[in-house]
């Protein structure tokens with residue numbers, strides 16, 4: 001497979017440093033074998049997340065200098081409004097400081113306490129804000145999503161048969177909201193088709209339920225649609241985005257993903273003045289006055305520019321091309337991963353690579369730690385270590401998947417970095433049978449994977 005060269009050239013660099021093997025061993029021990037406790041300065045290639053870790057362009061930095069820091073009526077606010085009107089076709093945009101703030105501000109206006117909220121898969125902060133608004137989150141992802149070995153073009157889709165059944169059973173009043181996550185982050189960055197979005201919309205209309213998009217990776221989703229959904233093979237990315245958003249009533253967005261800013265978020269409302277008023281009313285106490293919404297004026301400029309840069313076809317072709325290149329090289333090297341690759345990450349299948357390590361000794365965490373030891377690479381566990389214990393029994397839950405996620409920051413790493421990652425994994429594979437598991441020595445009651453302490457099991 002031919003690598004698509006970076007559609008940019010470098011004019012500012014940030015040095016990175018490789019520690020020696022003994023230093024890495026020491027750092028990992030000091031970090032209690034938890035990669036969230038490692039300093040970024042001690043990491044050579046950081047694949048922990050693609051959120052807020054992208055590189056801004058010269059144009060975005062120029063925009064930062066032009067930022068208007070007025071408390072009310074800042075220029076950047078109007079640029080964001082114009083960009084949202086043009087790109088998404090929505091009448092109103094509320095900037096906020098990040099995606100979860102959009103959820104906090106919007107959900108109380110859409111969810112009544114006790115109502116069920118249905119998503120193809122809730123992102124973890126989305127799930128938390130549904131619960132904080134009194135809702136009961138429920139995931140209905142297409143059954144194809146759980147088959148990691150076989151290709152399906154749209155593994156992020158909503159299970160529309162189950163959705164219809166649920167609405168018919170429970171009745172429309174008990175369902176507050178439908179949230180379509182594009183791409184489906186928790187299902188591995190897998191895309192959702194327009195056909196599925198339209199089918200979900202039709203069901204929402206039939207039962208009179210509001211439908212919104214959780215649109216952090218809307219541009220990657222549009223790129224996949226162009227490649228994989230025959231109806232759109234000749235459509236522009238712009239038209240695919242318009243068609244996607246036409247089917248929803250509103251959206252929440254973390255701009256730290258496809259809008260390529262280090263901090264920012266948006267709420268979009270298509271055409272609903274009373275909802276706009278509710279959003280403005282809650283923005284003021286939570287985020288600040290509506291024309292800055294928790295951001296500096298310069299951040300609004302960078303966001304307005306990033307929205308356009310993130311939807312350029314050449315950029316998206318390269319971006320998804322990087323994941324596909326990494327996938328192709330891993331395949332050649334016989335390293336198992338979830339197929340097809342996602343739009344923002346490749347998920348290594350640690351269960352297949354390390355079958356001798358049982359789930360309760362955390363194979364994906366073992367692979368994550370080995371990547372740091374061997375190559376100074378920081379990834380993260382998306383498996384039993386992240387899943388945690390059953391709240392009722394306190395017993396370790398067994399995850400369906402043991403993934404080690406390699407999330408690729410936008411415009412940060414080059415082909416050589418990707419080749420290096422494959423080389424490191426190839427070395428690890430050659431002695432995979434000698435790797436051991438890890439046990440937890442301390443853990444907090446919730447979201448333990450961020451802070452838990454571990455030790456190697458010899």
Ligand SMILES: *Cc1c(COP(=O)(O)O)cnc(C)c1O
Nearest residue numbers: 098099100123125185216254256
């Ligand atoms: C990142 C993300 C969020 C939350 O956004 P933050 O900017 O991290 O607060 C919500 N939904 C999805 C799908 C995301 O990827």
